[in-house]
Amino acid sequence: MAIIVQKYGGSSVADAEKIKNVACRLMRAQEQGNQVVAVVSAMGKTTDSLISLANEVSTRPNRREMDSLLSTGEIVTATLLTMALRSAKHKAISLTGAQAGITTDSSHSKAKITGINPERIIEEINRGRIVIVAGFQGITEEMDVTTLGRGGSDTSAVALAISLNADKCETYTDVEGVYTADPRIVPAARKIEEIGYEDMLELASVGAKVMHSRAVELGWVYNMPILVASSFNDNPGTLIHGGVPMEIRNKVSGIAHDLNIAKITVVGVPDKPGIASTIFEELADKGVSVDSIVQNASVNRITDLTFTLARGDVQNAMKALEPVIKSVGAKECVSDVTLGKVSIIGAGMQSGPGYASRMFKALSDKGINIELISTSEIRITCIIDGDKVPEAVQALHDVFELEAE
Amino acid sequence: MAIIVQKYGGSSVADAEKIKNVACRLMRAQEQGNQVVAVVSAMGKTTDSLISLANEVSTRPNRREMDSLLSTGEIVTATLLTMALRSAKHKAISLTGAQAGITTDSSHSKAKITGINPERIIEEINRGRIVIVAGFQGITEEMDVTTLGRGGSDTSAVALAISLNADKCETYTDVEGVYTADPRIVPAARKIEEIGYEDMLELASVGAKVMHSRAVELGWVYNMPILVASSFNDNPGTLIHGGVPMEIRNKVSGIAHDLNIAKITVVGVPDKPGIASTIFEELADKGVSVDSIVQNASVNRITDLTFTLARGDVQNAMKALEPVIKSVGAKECVSDVTLGKVSIIGAGMQSGPGYASRMFKALSDKGINIELISTSEIRITCIIDGDKVPEAVQALHDVFELEAE
Numbered sequence: 001m002a003i004i005v006q007k008y009g010g011s012s013v014a015d016a017e018k019i020k021n022v023a024c025r026l027m028r029a030q031e032q033g034n035q036v037v038a039v040v041s042a043m044g045k046t047t048d049s050l051i052s053l054a055n056e057v058s059t060r061p062n063r064r065e066m067d068s069l070l071s072t073g074e075i076v077t078a079t080l081l082t083m084a085l086r087s088a089k090h091k092a093i094s095l096t097g098a099q100a101g102i103t104t105d106s107s108h109s110k111a112k113i114t115g116i117n118p119e120r121i122i123e124e125i126n127r128g129r130i131v132i133v134a135g136f137q138g139i140t141e142e143m144d145v146t147t148l149g150r151g152g153s154d155t156s157a158v159a160l161a162i163s164l165n166a167d168k169c170e171t172y173t174d175v176e177g178v179y180t181a182d183p184r185i186v187p188a189a190r191k192i193e194e195i196g197y198e199d200m201l202e203l204a205s206v207g208a209k210v211m212h213s214r215a216v217e218l219g220w221v222y223n224m225p226i227l228v229a230s231s232f233n234d235n236p237g238t239l240i241h242g243g244v245p246m247e248i249r250n251k252v253s254g255i256a257h258d259l260n261i262a263k264i265t266v267v268g269v270p271d272k273p274g275i276a277s278t279i280f281e282e283l284a285d286k287g288v289s290v291d292s293i294v295q296n297a298s299v300n301r302i303t304d305l306t307f308t309l310a311r312g313d314v315q316n317a318m319k320a321l322e323p324v325i326k327s328v329g330a331k332e333c334v335s336d337v338t339l340g341k342v343s344i345i346g347a348g349m350q351s352g353p354g355y356a357s358r359m360f361k362a363l364s365d366k367g368i369n370i371e372l373i374s375t376s377e378i379r380i381t382c383i384i385d386g387d388k389v390p391e392a393v394q395a396l397h398d399v400f401e402l403e404a405e
Numbered sequence: 406m407a408i409i410v411q412k413y414g415g416s417s418v419a420d421a422e423k424i425k426n427v428a429c430r431l432m433r434a435q436e437q438g439n440q441v442v443a444v445v446s447a448m449g450k451t452t453d454s455l456i457s458l459a460n461e462v463s464t465r466p467n468r469r470e471m472d473s474l475l476s477t478g479e480i481v482t483a484t485l486l487t488m489a490l491r492s493a494k495h496k497a498i499s500l501t502g503a504q505a506g507i508t509t510d511s512s513h514s515k516a517k518i519t520g521i522n523p524e525r526i527i528e529e530i531n532r533g534r535i536v537i538v539a540g541f542q543g544i545t546e547e548m549d550v551t552t553l554g555r556g557g558s559d560t561s562a563v564a565l566a567i568s569l570n571a572d573k574c575e576t577y578t579d580v581e582g583v584y585t586a587d588p589r590i591v592p593a594a595r596k597i598e599e600i601g602y603e604d605m606l607e608l609a610s611v612g613a614k615v616m617h618s619r620a621v622e623l624g625w626v627y628n629m630p631i632l633v634a635s636s637f638n639d640n641p642g643t644l645i646h647g648g649v650p651m652e653i654r655n656k657v658s659g660i661a662h663d664l665n666i667a668k669i670t671v672v673g674v675p676d677k678p679g680i681a682s683t684i685f686e687e688l689a690d691k692g693v694s695v696d697s698i699v700q701n702a703s704v705n706r707i708t709d710l711t712f713t714l715a716r717g718d719v720q721n722a723m724k725a726l727e728p729v730i731k732s733v734g735a736k737e738c739v740s741d742v743t744l745g746k747v748s749i750i751g752a753g754m755q756s757g758p759g760y761a762s763r764m765f766k767a768l769s770d771k772g773i774n775i776e777l778i779s780t781s782e783i784r785i786t787c788i789i790d791g792d793k794v795p796e797a798v799q800a801l802h803d804v805f806e807l808e809a810e
Contacts (some may be wrong), residue, residue, distance in 0.1 A: 016461035047620075050481070057485050058492035065491070065499055069484035072477035076455070079474035080462050086470070087463035092469055092485075099548050120548075143504050291683035324531075377809075 003125065003166045004029060007039040007135065007157035012231035013077050014044035023084040026130050027173075030090070032096040035125040035163060037158040039135040040081060042073025057068065063108035067137075067147045074134035082132050091129040095339060097137035097145070102156065104138035104146045104220035111138055111146035113155065116163040128381070133160065155314020158215045162222045168239075169224055171211065172231035172246065177238035178203065178210050180402035181255040182248060185390045188403045193236070195245040199253045202345040202379040217242060244347075252346040252355065252400040258391050259386055261291075261339040262314045263371065265306040266321065271298040275328045276305060279321070286320040288313045292374040292383070308372060308383055311337050339371065342393055344400060345379045356380050361397040368392055371394030408530065408571045409434060411413060412444040412540065412562035417580040417636035418482050419449035427636060428489040430577075431535050433651075435495070440530040442569065444540040444562040445486060447478025468513035470554045472542075474503065479539035479558070487537050487649040496534040500525065502542035502550070507561065509543035516543060516551035518560065521568035538565065555618020563620045567627045573644075574629055576616065577636035582643035583608065583615050585807035586660040590795045593808045594755045597658060598641070601649040604658045607750040607784040623644060649752075657751040657760065657805040662798050664791055666744040667719045668776065671710040671726065673736030676703040680733050684726070691725040693718045695722060695781040697788070713788055716742050744776065745791035747798055749805065750784045761785050773797055 006029065011018050022038070030036045050069050054061040061069075078094035085092035101117035135153030136290045138146050148155050154171055161169035178200065179189040184325050195203075197220035204213040210228055219226045219240065229237025269275055276295070283290055291308040309317060314335050342363075349355045359380055363370060368391065372383035384392055397403065411434065418424050419682045427443070435441045455474050459466040466474075483499035490497035503723055506522035529536045540558030543551050553560050566574035583605065584594040600608075602625035609618040615633055624645065634642025674680055681700070688695055696713040714722060719740050726738050747768075754760045764785055768775060773796065777788035789797055802808065 016458065019462055053421065053481070053485060054488055057424055058488040060492070061488045064490045065484040065487045068499055068501070069481060069488075073478050075477050076458070076474060079470040080458060082470045083459055083463040083466045083474075086467045087465070094473055096473070096550075145501075 001033060001035050003035045003037065003164045005037045005039065005157055005161040005164065005166045005169045007153060007171040008041065008060055008170065009153065009171070009173040009230055010041040010044055010047070012172055012201065013081065016080070017080050018231075019043075019077070020084050022081060022172075023088060023090075023232065026081075026085065027090050030130055036130045037121060037125065037133060037160060037261055038081070038130065039133045039153055039160060040077040041135050041153040042070075042171055043077050043080075046073040046076065062146060064257070067108045067111075068145045070147055071134070071137040071145045074136050075111045078134040085132075091127065092132060093124050093129050094132045094134070095124075096134050097144075097156070098139035100131075100133045100160070102138040102159070103135075104140060104148070106142070106143075106144065106146065108139045108146055110149035111140075111147070113138060113159050116159055118160070118163045121164065123158070151214050153392070154212050155216035155218060156216045158224055158226060162218070162224050166226070168227055168241075169219065170227040170229065171215075173210065174230065174232070174236050175210060175227050175228075176230040176233070178240075178254070180253070181330075181393050181397045182257065185393045186255075186397045188402055189397065191235075192238050193239060194239045194244050195253055197240060197242060197346055198378055199239045199345050199349050202376065203254050203256050205379075210238075210243060213241070225363060251348045251349075252344050252402065254345050255393050255400070256343045256345060256400065257340060257389050259340045259389055260311050261308055261341050261383060261386065262311045262335060262337040263306060263308050263339050264314065264317055264321070264333060264335045265304055266330050266333050267304050269303050269305050270329050271301045271303045273314065278328055279305065279324055280307075281318050282324050283317055286316055288317045288320065292372055292381075294372055306372065308339070308341075329362045338386045339383055340389035341381050341383050342396060343379050343381040343387060344396055347378050349378055349380070358399060359396060362395045363392055366391055366395050368395075406438060406440050408440045408442065408569045410442045410444065410562055410566040410569065410571045410574050412558060412574065412576040413446065413580040413636055414558065414576070415446040415452070417577055418445055418486065421485075422438050423636075424448075424482070424486050425489050426655070427486060427577075428493060428495075429487075430636065431490065432493060432495050435535055439600055441535045442526060442530065442538065442565060442571075443486070443535065444538045444558055444565060445479060445482040446540050446558040447475075448482050448485075451478040451481065463570045469549060469648060472513045472516075473788060475552050476539070476542040476550045479541050483537045483539040490535055490537075496532065497537060498529050498534050499537045499539070500529075501539050501542035502561070503536045503548075505565070506538075507538075507543040507564070509545060509553070511545045511547070511549065511551065513549075513551055515554035516545075518543060518553070518564050520565055523565070523568045526565070526569065556619050559617050559620035560623060563623045563629055563631060567623070567629050572630070573632055573646075574624065575632040575634065576620075577634055578615070579635065579637070580633075581635045581638070581640050582633050583645075585658070586798050586802045587662065590662070590798045591660075591802045594802065597643050599644045599649050600658055601752055602645060602647060602766050603752050603783055604750050605645045607748070607781065608659055608661050610784075615643075616645070656753045657660055657749050657807065659750050660798050660801045660805075660807065661748045661750060662746060664745045664794055665716050666713055666788060666791065667716045667740060667742040668711060668713050668744055668788065669719065669722055669726070669738060669740045671730065671735050671738050674708050674710050675734050676708045677708045683733055684710065684729055685712075687725050687729050688722055691721055693722045693725065697777055697786075699777055711777065713744070713746075743790055743791050743803050745794035746786050746788050747794060747801060748784050748786040749801055752783050753787070754783055763804060764801060767800045768797055771796055772798075
């Protein structure tokens with residue numbers, strides 16, 4: 001009998017009706033002859049409510065305690081879903097991360113899975129039970145509860161699928177799969193049937209929020225196919241896997257965008273070794289995450305240093321830079337919080353030339369100015385005016401003919 | 406350094422402000438030179454909300470799942486209280502029942518503690534931390550979460566106090582202690598300074614809801630003194646212990662009452678051996694708990710059988726009795742759901758005569774009819790008209806001079 005692992009996100013289990021709907025899906029999967037393991041997130045806005053409670057009692061909640069607090073959200077969903085299944089006369093049992101044998105390191109709030117002992121899960125599925133595992137959590141060797149951070153439940157699900165030798169890991173959410181662009185911006189955006197791990201990683205890293213890159217990375221390392229589909233219908237979804245045919249690989253697979261972009265330019269920096277590192281070390285110390293960095297050509301040994309970052313970090317960054325500007329002898333700092341970025345992604349771009357020039361031409365044809373460019377082997381990203389992002393995404397979707405299958 | 410165990414009930418931790426108040430109390434206890442362990446209940450109505458959720462997905466929620474679900478309520482309180490303490494720069498850590506080493510049998514929803522391994526708690530208090538334990542819960546040998554049922558957090562606290570060799574177990578709640586009668590009925594009711602385990606047990610068993618009898622029993626067996634006091638002020642409260650002086654023991658210590666009483670009479674029962682057991686076995690099978698039983702003197706080998714029960718059980722009981730009446734050849738069943746009970750309690754009553762007669766006279770002086778009488782070694786209970794209960798409690802409080810110290 002095949003083991004399947006299904007993961008349901010917070011919006012798929014947001015209330016009692018939705019939980020019953022998930023129960024029906026799991027029963028159907030079992031009736032089709034599978035051994036079924038489900039991983040669940042906390043219901044709807046539960047995690048946010050718990051965080052608010054924590055902020056009411058503490059300005060800076062301790063991370064170990066926060067992990068223990070937040071882990072209850074997934075346990076609640078897991079037990080309710082199990083009750084719904086049992087109420088429909090199906091054998092089922094809920095397991096916490098600890099009971100499911102998920103051990104992690106002790107980096108609270110962003111723990112890494114160190115191992116899974118699937119003994120209990122296997123015992124339960126062999127008794128004919130559907131096993132519901134609380135996602136997002138694990139336990140340290142010292143029996144302390146940890147959470148896996150952003151994308152945690154996806155990571156739990158992929159890791160369990162790997163340790164149980166499942167054929168694939170199915171993740172169900174409130175979108176129908178991975179699209180060639182955000183359908184809210186490009187109405188003709190096409191759902192991608194299958195996509196390689198690399199492409200999916202690049203999409204995730206530049207703003208396609210369907211699945212966290214960490215879960216994709218894990219799937220890639222162990223070659224575990226991951227399905228992304230909707231929990232509200234039976235449409236096919238997107239399969240992320242390693243065996244994507246050449247024809248599909250050899251082109252742009254999608255357009256990603258991100259509206260949460262700002263830019264800071266440090267003006268009049270003396271062009272001497274060690275100055276850039278002074279600046280970026282100071283920012284890292286203050287917890288500011290920097291994205292792309294560009295240094296202009298130096299004139300009279302004076303240059304400008306520009307970098308992009310999330311809009312929410314600008315205030316912190318400007319404050320952190322104040323003393324640094326003085327100490328390195330720069331002139332001033334200017335910020336721009338009105339930016340956005342568009343990216344084209346595709347493993348095929350590595351071998352085929354001309355993708356960058358086609359992208360730049362498409363943007364310039366629309367009169368869109370490119371502020372910054374950054375690339376990886378399979379991605380080209382342009383920072384542009386935030387207001388122009390929707391137009392840019394649509395233009396790139398047209399130029400790279402993503403509408404057609 | 407002395408170890409103290411304090412327990413805070415749901416109303417004492419109902420919101421962020423109350424949790425901060427409890428944090429202050431714990432810090433003060435530590436600053437007075439104690440090693441402090443606190444046991445907490447779920448916040449306010451949390452448990453009720455979780456039960457409602459369960460009822461939305463299942464008409465008869467599975468008990469193992471319900472335990473896992475409900476256990477999250479106490480974990481939430483424990484983590485929030487710990488965050489509040491840490492936010493006030495005190496060392497603190499929360500522990501789930503499992504982490505605190507509380508093992509139980511596997512009777513879900515009413516598990517019994519089988520042992521406590523206090524190693525982790527001792528390690529943590531020796532590091533100078535205040536340890537906050539989620540009450541009401543434990544874990545089986547198979548790592549399944551259990552809850553201890555009604556009065557569970559009190560039981561957790563007393564059990565922990567015993568295993569840690571604490572001097573006493575302090576339980577804090579929204580009342581100031583144990584009273585000679587319900588202060589809402591008898592405005593002059595006096596707070597009892599100290600009371601023996603036996604008296605407290607009898608008070609609890611007949612409706613004084615300050616502390617569940619199970620926790621008192623445990624305290625009695627291990628001779629662990631239990632303080633009952635308010636979490637909202639520093640008034641002294643009531644100490645339940647074994648060494649209550651003779652003078653205090655040798656009299657009535659309190660008046661308890663209960664308005665949730667009904668009576669069923671099976672009329673015209675043939676007075677033959679085995680018939681009563683047939684009737685009461687049938688009721689037990691249907692989950693109906695019977696309190697007192699009285700059989701009238703038999704006339705022509707025909708008798709009436711009367712018993713009391715909770716008002717909520719009457720419908721079930723009447724239904725269960727229908728077939729039995731026919732099979733044993735009784736005439737009919739009649740019920741009365743308008744009853745109440747009053748009890749006088751006191752270890753001294755064993756040795757001093759005349760308590761019963763003084764009680765009956767006090768009631769008859771007020772024109773109150775006694776429907777049924779039941780007694781234990783240290784308790785006399787009268788079933789009377791429910792409407793007359795307040796008057797009866799007041800009269801008994803006067804007659805036995807409980808107002809005066």
